[in-house]
Amino acid sequence: MPYDPSTAEARWQKAWADAGSFTAVRDARPKYYVLEMFPYPSGRIHMGHVRNYTMGDVVARFKRAQGFSVLHPMGWDAFGMPAENAAMEQGGHPRDWTYGNIATMREQLKPLGLSIDWSREFATCDDDYVAQQQALFLDFLDAGLITRKSAQVNWDPVDMTVLANEQVIDGKGWRSGAAVERKELTQWFFRISDYSDELLSALDGLSGWPDKVRLMQANWIGKSRGLQLRFETVFAPEDFAEIEVYTTRPDTLMGASFLALSPDHPLVRALSAADPGVAAFVEECRRVGTTEEAIETAPKLGLDTGFKVRHPLDADLHLPIWIANFVLMDYGTGAIFGSPAHDERDHEFATKYGLPIRATFGEAGMTREQADALAAKGPYVPMKSETVTYVRGFAGEADQTGESAVDAAIAHAEAHGYGKGVTRFRLRDWGISRQRYWGCPIPVVHCDACGTVPEAKANLPVLLPKDVSFDQPGNPLDRHPSWRRTSCPTCGAAALRETDTMDTFVDSSWYYARFTSPHADTPTNRADADYWMNVDQYIGGIEHAILHLLYSRFFARAMVKTGHLPDSAKEPFDALFTQGMVTHEIYLTRDQRGRPVYHLPEDVTDGGLADGTPVEVIPSAKMSKSKKNVVDPVNIVASFGADTARWFMLSDSPPERDVEWTAAGAEAAHKFLSRVFRLAEEAPTDGGDDPDLTRSAHRAIAEVTKSIEGFAFNKAVARIYELANAIGKSKAGGVARRAVLRIMAQLMAPMVPHLAEDVWAMAGGEGMIVDAGWPRADPAMLVDDTVILPIQINGKRRAEISVARDMPKDQIEALVMADETVQRFLEGAAPKKLIVVPGRIVNVVA
Ligand code: ANZ
Ligand code: ZN
Numbered sequence: 001m002p003y004d005p006s007t008a009e010a011r012w013q014k015a016w017a018d019a020g021s022f023t024a025v026r027d028a029r030p031k032y033y034v035l036e037m038f039p040y041p042s043g044r045i046h047m048g049h050v051r052n053y054t055m056g057d058v059v060a061r062f063k064r065a066q067g068f069s070v071l072h073p074m075g076w077d078a079f080g081m082p083a084e085n086a087a088m089e090q091g092g093h094p095r096d097w098t099y100g101n102i103a104t105m106r107e108q109l110k111p112l113g114l115s116i117d118w119s120r121e122f123a124t125c126d127d128d129y130v131a132q133q134q135a136l137f138l139d140f141l142d143a144g145l146i147t148r149k150s151a152q153v154n155w156d157p158v159d160m161t162v163l164a165n166e167q168v169i170d171g172k173g174w175r176s177g178a179a180v181e182r183k184e185l186t187q188w189f190f191r192i193s194d195y196s197d198e199l200l201s202a203l204d205g206l207s208g209w210p211d212k213v214r215l216m217q218a219n220w221i222g223k224s225r226g227l228q229l230r231f232e233t234v235f236a237p238e239d240f241a242e243i244e245v246y247t248t249r250p251d252t253l254m255g256a257s258f259l260a261l262s263p264d265h266p267l268v269r270a271l272s273a274a275d276p277g278v279a280a281f282v283e284e285c286r287r288v289g290t291t292e293e294a295i296e297t298a299p300k301l302g303l304d305t306g307f308k309v310r311h312p313l314d315a316d317l318h319l320p321i322w323i324a325n326f327v328l329m330d331y332g333t334g335a336i337f338g339s340p341a342h343d344e345r346d347h348e349f350a351t352k353y354g355l356p357i358r359a360t361f362g363e364a365g366m367t368r369e370q371a372d373a374l375a376a377k378g379p380y381v382p383m384k385s386e387t388v389t390y391v392r393g394f395a396g397e398a399d400q401t402g403e404s405a406v407d408a409a410i411a412h413a414e415a416h417g418y419g420k421g422v423t424r425f426r427l428r429d430w431g432i433s434r435q436r437y438w439g440c441p442i443p444v445v446h447c448d449a450c451g452t453v454p455e456a457k458a459n460l461p462v463l464l465p466k467d468v469s470f471d472q473p474g475n476p477l478d479r480h481p482s483w484r485r486t487s488c489p490t491c492g493a494a495a496l497r498e499t500d501t502m503d504t505f506v507d508s509s510w511y512y513a514r515f516t517s518p519h520a521d522t523p524t525n526r527a528d529a530d531y532w533m534n535v536d537q538y539i540g541g542i543e544h545a546i547l548h549l550l551y552s553r554f555f556a557r558a559m560v561k562t563g564h565l566p567d568s569a570k571e572p573f574d575a576l577f578t579q580g581m582v583t584h585e586i587y588l589t590r591d592q593r594g595r596p597v598y599h600l601p602e603d604v605t606d607g608g609l610a611d612g613t614p615v616e617v618i619p620s621a622k623m624s625k626s627k628k629n630v631v632d633p634v635n636i637v638a639s640f641g642a643d644t645a646r647w648f649m650l651s652d653s654p655p656e657r658d659v660e661w662t663a664a665g666a667e668a669a670h671k672f673l674s675r676v677f678r679l680a681e682e683a684p685t686d687g688g689d690d691p692d693l694t695r696s697a698h699r700a701i702a703e704v705t706k707s708i709e710g711f712a713f714n715k716a717v718a719r720i721y722e723l724a725n726a727i728g729k730s731k732a733g734g735v736a737r738r739a740v741l742r743i744m745a746q747l748m749a750p751m752v753p754h755l756a757e758d759v760w761a762m763a764g765g766e767g768m769i770v771d772a773g774w775p776r777a778d779p780a781m782l783v784d785d786t787v788i789l790p791i792q793i794n795g796k797r798r799a800e801i802s803v804a805r806d807m808p809k810d811q812i813e814a815l816v817m818a819d820e821t822v823q824r825f826l827e828g829a830a831p832k833k834l835i836v837v838p839g840r841i842v843n844v845v846a
Helices: 005-019 048-065 080-089 092-110 127-142 191-203 211-221 250-256 266-272 276-286 292-297 346-351 366-376 403-415 524-530 547-562 633-638 642-651 661-680 689-707 713-729 735-747 755-763 809-818 820-825
Strands: 031-036 069-071 146-156 162-164 183-188 223-235 242-247 258-263 302-311 315-326 335-338 387-390 397-401 419-425 444-447 451-454 485-487 493-496 537-541 577-578 582-590 596-599 617-620 788-795 796-804 833-837 841-845
Touching: 005 092, 005 755, 031 524, 048 069, 048 302, 048 537, 048 577, 048 582, 048 642, 048 755, 069 661, 080 403, 080 451, 092 633, 127 451, 127 788, 146 689, 146 796, 183 276, 191 211, 191 223, 191 419, 191 547, 211 485, 223 250, 223 315, 223 397, 242 250, 242 258, 242 335, 250 444, 258 346, 266 524, 276 315, 276 735, 302 346, 315 346, 315 397, 335 346, 346 397, 397 403, 403 419, 419 735, 537 642, 633 642, 633 661, 642 661, 642 713, 642 755, 661 713, 661 755, 689 713, 689 735, 713 735, 735 755, 788 820, 796 809, 796 820, 809 820, 809 841, 820 841
Parallel strands: 031 069, 031 537, 258 315, 537 577, 788 841
Antiparallel strands: 146 162, 146 183, 223 242, 223 302, 223 419, 258 335, 302 315, 387 397, 444 451, 444 493, 485 493, 582 596, 582 617, 788 796, 833 841
C-alpha cells in the first residue's frame, strides 16, 4: 500500500470533525488560546497563509496533546476597499464578492487539516459582528473614549473620497491619479492618545514579544521631552501678544532666526480673512496630502507675514514671523522657531528665503567662526548624546552633550518664566471615519434639535442598505434615497444617519475577544472572556507590528474600562511571534531592449527554458504575480498532500526567517513522508529489544518538546529525521520497534497530523493520535552514559576516546596509553605527564 495522502487526509479530517476533536470547551483543564492573524478574504489563499496557519496549528495541536483545553479559531477580516473596488470594476455587490471569496478560501483552507474550531467562525461583515461592534462603540462613547473633532484628511477630488495615507502615492490618489488635497472634515476619533504613556510603559512588561516589535511601537508612540516657550510679539495683529512654540531643541534657541506658523495657525486664519495674498498662499499649501512623507518631501514654501517677535534672551533681536507649509497644526503648538544651523528643513527654508544661519554649536573644539562656516554648508545635526562645543549656548560657551544642554535650556526657561518643560507624544488620536460603503456603520444620528446623538441600543444593528450602486464616485450611503432618513432617538424628530463607516482596523482590534464567545448577544460573555483571555500565543506578519497591535492594545484597555474584558486582559497578547515570508526564485530572460521577461517556474528546467535559453535567477524573492514566481498552495496540496506542504514549510528555515519554496524541497519532503509511511508498514522483524533505539526515541521526545516550545520547528523536524534514520537502521523486533514508531508518530502529529494518524494506527496505537497525548521522555533514558574525551598531546588535539561516564581515572589512563596515536607520539617512552580531567579532557606531554 503506497503513501496516498489524497484519500487519507480527507478521511482523517472527517474523523476529527465527526469526533468534534477541536471544539473548544471550558473545562477543568488549563486553557491555551492560540491565534493566527485572521485573513482578508481576497479570493485565494497563498503560501504565506499556509505557513502562518501551519505554525499556529503546530502550537495548537502540541498544547492540546499536552493536556490543555485549546482555543484555536478562524475568521475573516472582511470589510474594506478591495470589495468596493471590485464592485466598481467588475460590477456586482461587495457583499457577494466578499462572501464568495470566503467560501472559496474556506474550501482551500480546510484541506490543510488545521485543528480549528470552525463552530466559532465569523466574518467581520456579518450582521451579528456589526451589531456587537456598534454596541461597543456606544459603550466607548459613553465612557468618554470617543470624540468628534475636525481634522485634516487627504481628499481625492476626482473619486470624491478621503484617502488613507497609504492610498496617497507620490501626492496622487492611488486609483484616480489626481493630485490629493488637504481638506477639513469633522470626524470620529478614538482617544488613543490619552493612553500614550500607558501604551508605552506597558511595552516593558511584554516579555513574550519580539524586541523589534516593542521598539517599533515605542517609536510610533514617540515620547519626546521638549520646551513650550512664549515669544512676545513686537508687531502683530491684535489678540496675538504672544506666540507659543514647541521645540525639542531648546538648546538651539540662540541660533533662532525666524518663527514659522502652520497655515492653519489661528494667527494665519486671522490674517487670511483680511488678506487675499495670505489666503491664496494657504490654499497653495493645502494642495499637498497629509502624509508625513508628502509634507517632508514637498518643496518648502513660505510667506513672510511682515510681523515680528522678540527673542526671549535678547530683547533687541527681532525675528520675522513666516507662514511655512511644513509646520503642522496638530503637532505641538502649530508654531516653531527655526534654527537653520541644526535642522534639515529649517536650513532648506532659510537658504531659499535668505534668512540668517547662525550656529549654536559646532564639532568639538570649533570656534564660533568655524561652527558658522560648517553650518553655512549644511545643517549640522549630531546625535543628542554627542559632545559638541556650544558657540552660542545661552549658558555661555562650553563643551556639552545635546542632552545636557537641552536640560539646561529647559531649566533656564522655567527659571526665567518664558517657557516650561513638556512631554509630548507623536501618537495622535485614531480617526476612524471613512466615507465608504463597505464598513461598519457608525451608529449615530444627526438631529437638528439635539445635535449628534448616539443611536439607541435597542435600534442596533444599523445595517448597510443592500441596494447601492458603485457607478459614481463618492460614498453610496450619501446618495442612497432613503437609508439616511431616520428619527432622532432622543426627541423623535426626523433626523439623518451618520454615513461614515468605521476604519477596518476597528474590526480587527477586538476579534480575538469575540472569538471567546462568538455567539453571545453582547460583545463578549464575561465568563467566557475571563476563561479564555489572554491570547497565549499570537502569530502573524511583521507588517502588522505597529498599527494593528497598537490599536488592539488600546481596544483591550477600552474593553476593560467598559467591562467587556477582565482587568488582566489589558495586554491581550501574552506572546507574539512574527513569522518570515515564503519566497520563491524569479526566472527571467531579456528582450532585445534588455527589459525583463518573466517565466513561470514550471517552464524552467535545469536553469533554462524548453528551447535551451538560459534564464537569470533572482533568489529569495517575495512572491508576486507580475514576476510569475507565485506558487499556489491549492496545487501543492493537490499533488503532494497537505502534510508535505506543512512539513516543508516547517523544515527549511527558522520560522522567523523567510523560507524559499522550491520544487526540489517539496519533493524531498514528500519522499521523507513516504519513507516514514513505509517504515510503519514494514513487517515487524523478529529481533528483540534495541536499547539504543529506545534511547534515541526518548532523546527525540525531549528535544522535539523543547524545540516546539521555543518555536524552533525546523530543529524539531531535524530531530525527527534522525529518529526515522535510527528506526530504519535498527534491528529491533516488532514490539520495541512499534513502540518507537508510535513515539515518532506522536512527535510528528502537530506538524503532519494525517500521516501521524496512519502511522499510529499501523503501529498499533489505540484510538486516534489526536487524543493520544504527548509522550514523556523517561529521564533515565536521557542520561548519556558515555562521554567523548579529547586527547591533547603536547598541547594539540590529536585524538579522542569514548569512555563510560563514570570510568575511574586509572582505567582511563590505561585506555589513553593504549591509544595508537598516543603510542606513536611517545615512541615507546613513558609520558612526561599524563593528566586526566574526568568528563572533559586528557592532556599528554610526550
Ligand atoms: C527648534 C529646533 C531646532 C528644532 C533644531 C529641531 C531642530 P520631534 O522631535 O519629532 O518631536 N516642530 C515642532 N512643532 C512642529 C510642527 N507643528 N510642525 C512641524 N515641525 C514642528 O520634533 C520636534 C521638532 O520639530 C521641534 O524642535 C520643532 O523644531 C519641530 F535644531 O524646534 B525644533
Ligand atoms: Zn433630536
